Amino acid sequence: MYVSYHGHSVVKIETGGKTLLIDPFITGNQLTDLKADDVKADVILLTHGHNDHVGDTIDIAKRNDALVIAIAELATYLSWKGVRVHPMSIGGSYTFDFGTVKLTQAFHGSSYTEEENQQIIYTGMPAGLLLTIDGKTIYHAGDTALYSDMKLLSKYNPDLAFLPIGDNFTMGPEDAVTAAEWINPKLVVPIHYNTFPVIKQDPSQFIASLSGIKGKVLKSGEGIEL
Ligand code: NI
Ligand code: MN
Numbered sequence: 001m002y003v004s005y006h007g008h009s010v011v012k013i014e015t016g017g018k019t020l021l022i023d024p025f026i027t028g029n030q031l032t033d034l035k036a037d038d039v040k041a042d043v044i045l046l047t048h049g050h051n052d053h054v055g056d057t058i059d060i061a062k063r064n065d066a067l068v069i070a071i072a073e074l075a076t077y078l079s080w081k082g083v084r085v086h087p088m089s090i091g092g093s094y095t096f097d098f099g100t101v102k103l104t105q106a107f108h109g110s111s112y113t114e115e116e117n118q119q120i121i122y123t124g125m126p127a128g129l130l131l132t133i134d135g136k137t138i139y140h141a142g143d144t145a146l147y148s149d150m151k152l153l154s155k156y157n158p159d160l161a162f163l164p165i166g167d168n169f170t171m172g173p174e175d176a177v178t179a180a181e182w183i184n185p186k187l188v189v190p191i192h193y194n195t196f197p198v199i200k201q202d203p204s205q206f207i208a209s210l211s212g213i214k215g216k217v218l219k220s221g222e223g224i225e226l
Pocket of ligand 2: 050053192
């Protein structure tokens with residue numbers, strides 16, 4: 001399996017001939033190396049409804065006939081836009097042909113903003129993603145604050161954890177170090193930083209502050225074999 005980072009919270013997983021995209025915010029994402037009109041996806045996984053996570057989901061899903069996996073309210077909203085969805089809720093897991101998805105808690109908001117008519121559509125609870133694929137476990141925290149129940153995630157022995165470090169909207173580097181200690185993954189990769197001025201951070205400094213846990217900064221387009 002090949003797991004790559006594409007700026008902000010965008011993660012791509014290539015496994016068994018399938019391409020999974022997490023939070024494909026491409027249009028308006030200055031940091032991404034992907035192009036919304038040619039990116040391939042069989043499955044799109046969403047952590048929550050904010051526009052910097054839903055991103056280009058509708059266009060990508062329609063063009064690829066991709067399945068969109070999201071929390072129930074967000075899935076319903078997207079189904080009305082004409083995409084194939086699989087709704088889930090926090091604490092639930094489901095085994096798909098590519099692997100198992102479990103939604104975890106996230107302390108954040110979740111809504112989709114329709115700028116054109118100044119509407120905020122609430123889209124249920126925000127979530128994190130716990131994925132078990134090819135015998136490996138990947139945790140994508142989505143947008144979240146630090147919360148003590150993150151300690152529970154250590155029992156899944158994650159091989160890889162994507163943690164937000166941007167601060168302002170999510171935990172910052174200091175809290176992300178605590179999260180990493182509690183979750184205890186084999187490798188931590190920072191996400192959700194430097195996309196906007198208010199979430200400017202130095203990811204190498206975050207990695208340097210980790211003690212006893214390995215971390216790696218992935219540039220947009222870089223990945224690791226897992
Ligand atoms: Ni958000
Ligand atoms: Mn966000």
